[in-house]
Amino acid sequence: MVVKVSAAAGTPDPVATPLPWLDPVLARAQALAHAHALLLHGALGDGLVECAQRIVSQWLCEAPPQRSSPCGECESCRLLAGGVHPDLFCLLPEEWLLRQGLPLPDGAAGERSDAAGGKRKPSRQIRIGEVRAAIDWTARTSSRGGAKVVLVHPATAMNLQSASALLKTLEEPPAGVRLLLTAAEPARLLPTVRSRCQVLRLTPPAPAVAMDWLRAQGLAEPATLLAACSGRPLDARDLAAAGLDAARWQALPAAVLQRQPGALGSLPLPTLIDVLQKICHDGLILAAGASPRFFPEAALAAPAASEALALWSRELARIARHADHPWHEGLLVDSLLARTASAWQGRFDP
Ligand SMILES: [Zn+2]
Numbered sequence: 449m450v451v452k453v454s455a456a457a458g459t460p461d462p463v464a465t466p467l468p469w470l471d472p473v474l475a476r477a478q479a480l481a482h483a484h485a486l487l488l489h490g491a492l493g494d495g496l497v498e499c500a501q502r503i504v505s506q507w508l509c510e511a512p513p514q515r516s517s518p519c520g521e522c523e524s525c526r527l528l529a530g531g532v533h534p535d536l537f538c539l540l541p542e543e544w545l546l547r548q549g550l551p552l553p554d555g556a557a558g559e560r561s562d563a564a565g566g567k568r569k570p571s572r573q574i575r576i577g578e579v580r581a582a583i584d585w586t587a588r589t590s591s592r593g594g595a596k597v598v599l600v601h602p603a604t605a606m607n608l609q610s611a612s613a614l615l616k617t618l619e620e621p622p623a624g625v626r627l628l629l630t631a632a633e634p635a636r637l638l639p640t641v642r643s644r645c646q647v648l649r650l651t652p653p654a655p656a657v658a659m660d661w662l663r664a665q666g667l668a669e670p671a672t673l674l675a676a677c678s679g680r681p682l683d684a685r686d687l688a689a690a691g692l693d694a695a696r697w698q699a700l701p702a703a704v705l706q707r708q709p710g711a712l713g714s715l716p717l718p719t720l721i722d723v724l725q726k727i728c729h730d731g732l733i734l735a736a737g738a739s740p741r742f743f744p745e746a747a748l749a750a751p752a753a754s755e756a757l758a759l760w761s762r763e764l765a766r767i768a769r770h771a772d773h774p775w776h777e778g779l780l781v782d783s784l785l786a787r788t789a790s791a792w793q794g795r796f797d798p
Contacts, residue, residue, distance in 0.1 A: 490650025493680025
């Protein structure tokens, strides 16, 4: 199974590094030329997917190996850009594929097409059957006579059975096969998975680098949105793409507490829940007499009591883990705003 990992941004320039702060990580990846399994540890908002794509491109590029970046011109680079490279196997959860607008590959007995057609909930896990298919694939001869790559994104989507099934291949893959695993929270991986990989850390860019990049993406005042996203530039870019700017971000707490869903723009549900968690976080910080982190202090009225807000904050974290499908989204948004407003006023309804 081969999928094109890039979706939202279209086809990127294959030669230029899409995010300049990735360069040191890519250089370290290249220095680990003999590692057959890499674990890329970082946040989506810092460019985890883009970095993984770049490493895969480096590994599969057929230009002379002294190049520091994929050439963008060889047949292998062209196949990758077209999303049809025969020597790349992507292990990605169905839910992730659908969220990126990517097609689900056909599986045994049409199981996946049920998820595509909405007959069952798309899986958030990488399941054992998919891992076994990848392992079988690694045993076959390389189509282009060069490296073969398995991308596992995110590796934390593997359940106990699928992670266990991958251990032997991670330990000793067939000749020419390399594996790239990604994880925002490597602590959630089996220790036996972690210990079989060389770990590569993707750190957030310096604020000045992030701000320059965001300005180049067309954000006039990136500082507020960057702070709103804990310094993660891709998250700030996504907030701007959803119609938020600095002024609208600062107006969000009042809009939420007055239950005005229209003020939230076109935020996807997981982002909306993240915004509500940040409002609750800052409310709790404010109630404790400290300075809020995600919103300017002037944007927040003090909550009536912190106990209800703390309970609601915990409930939001639970909801966030399951908010992966837009069923009844409108009703859910209304309910989330109402419960946030109630908690702010000191009432928590379990
Ligand atoms: Zn190339």
